[in-house]
Amino acid sequence: MSGPVSAPAPSALPVIVVGGGPVGMTFATALGQRGIPVVLVEAEPVAKTDWRASTFHPPTLELLRDIGVVDQMLAEGLAVPRYQYRDRRAGVVAEFDFGVLAGETPYPYRLQLNQQHLVRMLVERSATVEAIRLEFGCRLTGLVQRDDRVEVTVRTGDGERRLAGSYLVGADGASSTARNLLGTGFEGFTYPERFLIVSTSVDMRELLPDIADVNYIADPDEWLFLLHTPESWRAVYPVPAGRDREEATDPADLQRHLQGIAPLPGGYPIIDSQLYNVNQRVAGAFRVGRGMLIGDAAHINSPLGGVGLNSGIHDAIDLARRFGRIWFDGAAPEAELDAFAALRRRVAVEYVQADTKRNTERLSERDETRRAEHHARLRAIAGDPEQARAWCRRASLLESVQRFGVGLPPAEVAGRLAAAAAGSRGNVAG
Known part of the structure; x- marks a missing residue:
């Protein structure tokens, strides 16, 4: 009324x-x-x-x-100070630790x-x-x-x-x-591909012992964002344009993607999945x-x-x-x-x-020369304490808050x- x-x-x-x-x-x-x-x-x-x-x-x-x-x-x-940039073929490229920000904030970590x-x-x-x-x-x-x-x-x-x-x-x-x-x-x-989040109760550290709790994983065919929360491990990956929702969220397809991250006999228990547009x-x-x-x-x-x-x-x-x-x-x-x-x-x-x-x-970079350049730059930044601290300040939004x-x-x-x-x-x- x-x-x-x-x-x-x-x-x-x-x-x-x-x-x-x-x-x-x-x-x-x-x-x-x-x-x-x-x-x-x-x-x-x-x-x-x-x-x-x-x-x-x-x-x-x-x-x-x-x-x-x-x-x-x-x-x-879950307090997570450490995160990694990885390559699906080459493994760890660079690791950053928000612990270097301990003198600037009482919370030198990401909270998941x-x-x-x-x-x-x-x-x-x-x-x-x-x-x-x-x-x-x-x-x-x-x-x-x-x-x-x-x-x-x-x-x-x-x-x-x-x-x-x-x-x-x-x-x-x-x-x-x-x-x-x-x-x-x-x-x-709007990105042409959509992003899919799939969550599992399996502890991925048992299958991939060298991973951090947060991982950005480069790949020219299917990049991956893999992170740990208190309830689950979550994988985020792109779904190509034109692929329908039913196929992308089919339990068998979700299982195939998780098995591509790390093989697990008997399969992964899946807690949740979401498919969404990214802008x-x-x-x-x-x-x-x-x-x-x-x-x-x-x-x-x-x-x-x-x-x-x-x-x-x-x-x-x-x-x-x-x-x-x-x-x-x-x-x-x-x-x-x-x-x-x-x-x-x-x-x-x-x-x-x-x-x-x-x-x-x-x-998602496909050009091999540019991929190698990205990786070299990340390694150089992570290997230099001052550059690594500046990187963490920007990635954590501390830089923007201190600046503005x-x-x-x-x-x-x-x-x-x-x-x-x-x-x-x-x-x-x-």
Whole structure:
């Protein structure tokens, strides 16, 4: 049912968050714990149990510590300092160890924990925070922006209704309804092949004793991403364009791929499999009026590097800190929200998109000369302590956080962006 919008005074209106995945829940929790009223609407009737993302990098853990969830994550997750680049024919090419970052972060490792566990933890915590209202089974269908508010239409099992909010924040994934209603594009491309994740309870270290808990494995025919989580080992590999879903996810075909990694008499028990499209895309704008985009709604990328979820959480905390200043410190909304949009889009393009695209190309390179060059460069970097530390700082997103900060005041953001632009001009001139 629909009708006129009724709402309290604009200063008391909640922030409306669309999407109850890890990024949306992080943002809602960060707002609610500050005492900022928030209503989160999620189309699914319950929190989703999506196994896709599973890596939390050091600066992300530092940010999540601020909302009180890291100790529980550490208790349930798997700390992995060491990871490898390998070649399917040549074996180990290079190994990197986040332990070299011990002087820069209290979390010098990747934490492997499937993303649905973070969502579960945050949903449980939100139930105790008076400022947070979660509405599952509630789908965004319409948006009107006013000078002093947003008005949204949502559809539930009981029909349509309207909500009024101070701002709208879209965290509703790659096919974001919020982004579409805000009218901004999603620039980039879709890979012709899809990626398949298959999970098994078999401990792959027993079959491949020299592997790390996280492995990027190059191959011109079928590259592989092999990683360990508390529940399982997961293999990610490409499915060629034109191959249908039924064939790609057939248990016999999944078994064939796993046997190609390491033979196992009797076969692998398969826990889960997912087939999905992979994109490299960035929203044309992260802010349109009173509407903002974070996480996959703003930027989506190849999973090779484990930075998409992390960058989305950085978006969420950056924006939450700005809303804190707007609500309680009298900060200028225009300056704060423009700083968010400029900064987070810069990071998405320069770090998330650039690095994940390069990682994917490196693993799938078919030209033997270029493959040999990639391998030689990785060996040289891993063999030099300073280069290896710089590599780990960038791969972990510590470099981007130290360079641009998270949620810094607009004047400082402007200074850092100007310095970055000057540095880029200097590099070009050189």
